[in-house]
Structures are given as C-alpha cells and as structure tokens.
Amino acid sequence: MLEKEAKELLALVGGKENVNQLVHCATRLRFELKDETLAQKKEIEAKPYVLSVVISGGQYQIVIGPKVTEYFAALMQLLNLDESKKSNEGKQKLSLLKVISGAFSPLIPLLAGAGMIKALLMVLVEFGLLSDASSTYAILSAAGNSVFYFMPIFLGITLSKQFGGNMYVGGAIGAALLEPSFTSLIGQEGVNFLGISVVPVDYATTVFPIFIISFVYAFLDKQLRKIVKQELQMFLVPMICLLVLVPMAILVFGPFGTTIGNLVSSFISMLFDFNNLLAGLVLGATYPFLTILGLHWGFTPITLQNLSQFGGDVLEGAAVCCVYAEIGIAIGAYLKGRKGSKIREIAGPTILTGFLAGVTEPILYGIVMRYKRLMAIVAIAGGIGGAINGLCHVTMNAYVFHNLFSVAMMTYSPFVPFLIGCAAALAAGLLLTYFWGIPAEDSADFQAPDAAPLPQPQQTSQEMQPMTIAAPANGMVIALEQVEDEAFAQGAVGKGAAILPADDKIYAPADGQITMVFPTKHALGMQCANGLELLIHVGLNTVELKGKYFTVHVKDGDTVKKGQLLLECDIEQVRQAGYPLTTPVLVTNADQLEVTCLPTPGTQVTVGDAMLEVKE
Numbered sequence: 001m002l003e004k005e006a007k008e009l010l011a012l013v014g015g016k017e018n019v020n021q022l023v024h025c026a027t028r029l030r031f032e033l034k035d036e037t038l039a040q041k042k043e044i045e046a047k048p049y050v051l052s053v054v055i056s057g058g059q060y061q062i063v064i065g066p067k068v069t070e071y072f073a074a075l076m077q078l079l080n081l082d083e084s085k086k087s088n089e090g091k092q093k094l095s096l097l098k099v100i101s102g103a104f105s106p107l108i109p110l111l112a113g114a115g116m117i118k119a120l121l122m123v124l125v126e127f128g129l130l131s132d133a134s135s136t137y138a139i140l141s142a143a144g145n146s147v148f149y150f151m152p153i154f155l156g157i158t159l160s161k162q163f164g165g166n167m168y169v170g171g172a173i174g175a176a177l178l179e180p181s182f183t184s185l186i187g188q189e190g191v192n193f194l195g196i197s198v199v200p201v202d203y204a205t206t207v208f209p210i211f212i213i214s215f216v217y218a219f220l221d222k223q224l225r226k227i228v229k230q231e232l233q234m235f236l237v238p239m240i241c242l243l244v245l246v247p248m249a250i251l252v253f254g255p256f257g258t259t260i261g262n263l264v265s266s267f268i269s270m271l272f273d274f275n276n277l278l279a280g281l282v283l284g285a286t287y288p289f290l291t292i293l294g295l296h297w298g299f300t301p302i303t304l305q306n307l308s309q310f311g312g313d314v315l316e317g318a319a320v321c322c323v324y325a326e327i328g329i330a331i332g333a334y335l336k337g338r339k340g341s342k343i344r345e346i347a348g349p350t351i352l353t354g355f356l357a358g359v360t361e362p363i364l365y366g367i368v369m370r371y372k373r374l375m376a377i378v379a380i381a382g383g384i385g386g387a388i389n390g391l392c393h394v395t396m397n398a399y400v401f402h403n404l405f406s407v408a409m410m411t412y413s414p415f416v417p418f419l420i421g422c423a424a425a426l427a428a429g430l431l432l433t434y435f436w437g438i439p440a441e442d443s444a445d446f447q448a449p450d451a452a453p454l455p456q457p458q459q460t461s462q463e464m465q466p467m468t469i470a471a472p473a474n475g476m477v478i479a480l481e482q483v484e485d486e487a488f489a490q491g492a493v494g495k496g497a498a499i500l501p502a503d504d505k506i507y508a509p510a511d512g513q514i515t516m517v518f519p520t521k522h523a524l525g526m527q528c529a530n531g532l533e534l535l536i537h538v539g540l541n542t543v544e545l546k547g548k549y550f551t552v553h554v555k556d557g558d559t560v561k562k563g564q565l566l567l568e569c570d571i572e573q574v575r576q577a578g579y580p581l582t583t584p585v586l587v588t589n590a591d592q593l594e595v596t597c598l599p600t601p602g603t604q605v606t607v608g609d610a611m612l613e614v615k616e
Helices: 002-012 041-045 068-079 096-126 135-149 151-163 167-176 208-227 230-274 276-293 295-310 314-336 342-357 361-366 372-391 404-408 415-437 571-576
Strands: 019-024 028-033 052-056 059-063 467-470 475-479 495-501 505-507 512-517 523-528 533-537 550-552 565-569 583-587 594-597 610-615
Touching (some): 019 068, 028 068, 041 052, 096 135, 096 151, 096 342, 096 361, 135 151, 151 167, 167 208, 208 230, 230 295, 276 295, 276 361, 276 372, 295 314, 314 372, 314 415, 342 404, 372 415, 495 594, 495 610, 583 610
Antiparallel strands (some): 019 028, 028 059, 052 059, 475 495, 505 565, 512 523, 523 533, 550 565
C-alpha cells in the first residue's frame, strides 16, 4: 500500500524526471521540482494520506504528518537520485568520532558483561578456586572471550548498518577473516591469491581492517545496486561484494593495518632510546587510541622480545598507566552521574572489569568515545602517568594483564614509581572528568530519570483524559490560524497554538516521553502519560538550518518532567538568518478532542503557564 501511494505522489508531482531533490522535515515532504506547474495540487490534496500542500521558499511541500519518514523512504527508492541529492535535511555527515561511537555503542552491554566474566574468572583462578587448565575454565572463558575474539564480525554488522550496507553481509566479511579455511593458512609459506603473495595474519580482536573494508563495502553495495537489475540484486550484489572485498581485506587493508601498527611500535621504541620521559608521554597519550583501532598489537612482538632479552619491557611499563587513566575516567563519570542515571549503569561494571581483569574496552567504547572532552582527558591522564613511568624506567617483568592481581604480584619495577605513575594517571582521569569532562550539552546521560515509565500509548483519542498543556517557553501566544504557514494555520498537522519565544530555551510542556528528536534539532515530538501526542516545532522552515544554532538536551525515548529543558535555540542568529521564530505547539492525535488556547492571542506567558486545554 505504501509503495502504491508513493508511486501516486510521484506521478502527481510530475514524475521522477520532474524532481531535482527530495528532503523531509518533521511532518512534510519537501520537493524541489523542475517545473511546479506540472504538479497537480488539487489531486494531491484529495489523497486521504495527504494533509495539505504548501508551496513556499522554492519548495513544493506535501504535508503527510507523523508517517512522513515512511513515505520519504518509499519515494527515495523510486527516485534513485544521486547520492548528493538523497540526503535527508537532518542527516549529518558521519565524523570519525560518530562512526566509532556508533559502531561500539550497541556492543557496550555485551562488552561489559563479557568483561565481568573475564574478571570473575581471574578472581577464581587467583584465589585457587578454579584451575585455568580445567574444562570448566575453558567453557566459561569462551563466554567471556567471544565478543573480543570475534570483534570483526560484530563491527562488520554495526558499521555496515551505519554506512547503509546490509548488516549481515558486513558481518560475513568480518567472519571471513576468522574462518578456519583462512586461519589455517597462518604461518604457512608460499600462500598466494591468484598469484599474488599473501602473508596471512590473525585478525581476531583487531578492528582497523574491518573499519576500512566496511566503508568500502557500503560504497560498492550502493554502486552495484545502480547497475544490477533489481530482480538479480538479492544474490548478485552480496556475491560480488564478498568476492571482491574479502580478498581485498586480506591483501590490502589487513597488511596495511599490521604495517601501521609495526611502524608505530618501532617509532615508540626509538623514542625510548632517545628520551624516556618523552617516549612515556607520547605512548601514554596515544595508547588508548591505538587500542581503539587495534594497532596496539604491534607492540606485542617487541614486548615479548624485551621480556626474553632484558627480563622487562619499558613499553608496557608506560602503557599500563593508560589502563588506570581509563579507570579514573570511569570512576569520575560514575561519581558525576546522578543515582539511576544511564552513565552509572555503564560505568559501574566497567570499573570492576578494569580493576579486576584489566579489560578497558568497555570504558573506551562505552564512555570515552561518547564524549569529546573525555578523549582529550584520556590522552592527558595517560600522558602524565606514562611520562612518570618512562622517566623512572618502569618495566613490566612478566606478560600479564594490567589489573589489581598483577599489582599484588609486584610484576612491575621499580615498584614505587610504578604506583606513583598509575595513581597520577587515575587521579588525573578522575578529577578532570568530574570537574571538566562533561559540559552541559553532554549531560543528559548523567541525569537521573525524572519520571516513572509511561503506560502503553492509548489507541484512540476517546480514551485520552482531558489535560492542560503548559507554555514551553517565555513569550507571546499566537493563535494557530495566524501562523504564517498554511499547513500549521489550517490545522493540517495538529490542533493547538503557537508562541513567539522571548529567549533561547524550550521546556517540556507536560510530563511524558520523547518520541522523536528530528535530526535537524528544530522540532521534537513527545507523548504524554494519557496518550496525547505533542509536536513542538521551533520556528518556520528552520529545518533548512540543518541544526545550526540549535542544541538538544534530550533524545528519543527519554522520559521528561514538565518544565525540563528540552532544547536551546540562538534566536538572534535564527532571526538574522531570516527565519520566523513562531513556534507551533500542537496536539497531533486530537481529531476527536477539543483543543482550546487558554490565553488571549497576544498575551505574554512564562514557562509553565497554562497554554492549551484538551478535553472531549
């Protein structure tokens, strides 16, 4: 049905050839047409799924309502526009930070849980309660190691989803790097692929190759779908991608990552020959990021050689401080978070896995990479500890995990400088995180939940209970019919009123749950406890700003209390950019309800004043 309706709309706007660009905002499809006279406005408005048609600002706007994203997706499948034209108005370019965070965020619970298993096993072994040679240990160890060993598979899935490829094809590419037919070639000589020499390496736990190949896969997948007939795409596109990219990963990106890791480790080794303090500072500051990319494995051969030849390794003697810097950040985040906050749920277990098992990936991926300042802090704290240990020529004297048990066994020497360096790294990470690391715009995860879980949404407006909706901002009330936007003024989007904000802050007009934060940050939807659905749309056509001048303090799924800060908008900058600041506040599912604006239009109200009354 949706595909049929999308085809109808496309025909009524003049067909595929008449569309230069299509984007969407919170409620409407925004067409940029070559010739607007070809669009059949009356026929479009007659469609039951269309609320209104607005022609404004060089755009042919078809108001759909809450299902706009579904229609947009269906239309984009039909249009097959160039990638440069396909972007949603709210879609942001993926930065490296967002890519890394997005890849690991879904894995955080799994990383934390597996890390706790590793910590538990280490405790049991250290206290003689379980032998590390027993089958029980092997089985439980498999549970704890699986996510780390098969990391290329998990990242192939999450990265492909981010880049727009098929998640399972991405996972299969990662799995190919660990498949026994390939891993059995490791260590063999004379291995080749179509006559090209191959040096098989172990890709378990590494992330650098799969990051690169996932990006290439998503690009190749999109290009192939442009040239392969639709009836053949289901099997031919994945087949070609696997045939091309798995050899490419093994021939190009895997060796490239290994080479980079070896070059980095050789450079750090040279620095230690030149100046221990400088080398420790550089290693301590960069080691967390090398770990994130999986390049830290380049140090392993040098570490093993140093242990064999000299009885101690200065590289790990400095790098150990990074573990405690990361633990310090986790402790600081835990203390900074309110009771019941999301950050405490993440930080609490990761502190234990860091201390007991020396497993800090959950801290790196679940905390550090989510907040920009923490990336600077982990470098600063690790650099401080690394510099101290480097200056004092601290060495690790056995190949161990950096945890409390390796400390208890005094595996490092000289021991007192080692303790000072690690304590300094932990303290720096903790204090910087607590007092500086979390700015206001990043504080949502650190706040306590202010409301109990909402009941299931009501299905019909008749079941909704009457209620009062408060003003979400300080400013002047405007009657909805006076809003300078036809769709809003006619009530096509919903019933309500508007407000002209007098300052930069928009607050929750009722208790409820955030159901939508539009990517361009100019609008958000929420559902009240009795099922009423609200839309707050800051300004008119402000979707065109693409998030500029807006800061959002909530996200989809958050529960909010009446009067809680939702977003901020630099109203002077928006006004100077030429956009009206009129902010509609609408009840979008009130077809059978009466919505009344309580203040007389033109009245000044403050946040929390009664603005709308909703009743049967």
